[in-house]
Amino acid sequence: MAEHHPLDNPALAALTGPHAHLAEHHGTAVRYHPDVCPMAALPDDPSTGDWADAAALVGPGGSMFLPVVTVRPPAVWQTTMQLPGVQMIDGGVECAPDDEAVVLSATDVPEMLDLVRRTRPGPFLPRTIEMGTYLGIRRDSRLIAMGGERLRLPGWTEISAVCTDPDSRGQGLASRIVLALADGIRRRGDIPILHADARNVGAIRLYAALGFDVRREVMFRVFTTPDRT
Structure with a gap:
């Protein structure tokens, strides 16, 4: 297995590091304050419990903007944007x-x-x-x-x-x-x-x-x- 690199989940590394003062948490789910940045983060290979924390963080009808990572959410979540990019x-x-x-x-x-x-x-x-x-x-x-x-x-x-x-x-x-x-x-x-x-x-x-x-x-x-x- 390849060694994890911080750039593979950069929002998580930022929100739990230098930008922790700008973060909102619920359990393992974390995001920037909505007036700061739309980005959010979950642990690598998020579990059902991590997604439950995300749902509690954003509330009904809320969104998680997850940059860079490749994750598969539970079936109840809807993918509302997919934008290919380069790092x-x-x-x-x-x-x-x-x-x-x-x-x-x-x-x-x-x-x-x-x-x-x-x-x-x-x-x-x-x-x-x-x-x-x-x-x-x-x-x-x-x-x-x-x-x-x-x-x-x-x-x-x-x-x-x-x-x-x-x-x-x-x-x-x-x-x-x-x-x-x-x-x-x-x-x-x-x-x-x-x-x-x-x-x-x-x-x-x-x-x-x-x-x-x-x-x-x-x-x-x-x-x-x-x-x-």
């Missing part, structure tokens, strides 16, 4: 700080949410900024590009929510944000990772060109409980 890790990224990239704070969240709505880089919620460092680039006082840290597990930090205003694309801003984030992660002693939609070939090519290697193909799934027990 990529630092394979020699030439990271560097960026003088134009500024650290974003809670006061910037309304503008960040607006940029996310227009670009759809993935889940970003009112408290997502609490997961780690977020950097942005402004022009004429307007936020035109951003990205930040999402899952943080021992030794690894995920780069996520990288997006650029449609009117400002083609200037390499996303690459600069990624490299600046990777620089901060490396300086902290962690290894940068990221996840990408397998259908977004352009983004995967960009990350590969920056020095990220595909570690494995993954699946992002959402499982939903019955409306009533």
Whole structure:
């Protein structure tokens, strides 16, 4: 049997490690606070009891967004999303700080949410900024590009929510944000990772060109409980 790697169940490693302060638990089931991140986690090879804890955690009609792991829920659970993706890790990224990239704070969240709505880089919620460092680039006082840290597990930090205003694309801003984030992660002693939609070939090519290697193909799934027990 292959040795378990933290990246094989990264949400669990984050929620029981560096992000434990952002977690909600019921028994063995754990998730981020709903205003922080939709991701949740169960133990590897979850048992019927683990799924019962998950049902109690999310309530009737609630959902568990389980990233990366391959699990089979009990028959009463419905699979409501399946999204193929890739998990990529630092394979020699030439990271560097960026003088134009500024650290974003809670006061910037309304503008960040607006940029996310227009670009759809993935889940970003009112408290997502609490997961780690977020950097942005402004022009004429307007936020035109951003990205930040999402899952943080021992030794690894995920780069996520990288997006650029449609009117400002083609200037390499996303690459600069990624490299600046990777620089901060490396300086902290962690290894940068990221996840990408397998259908977004352009983004995967960009990350590969920056020095990220595909570690494995993954699946992002959402499982939903019955409306009533």
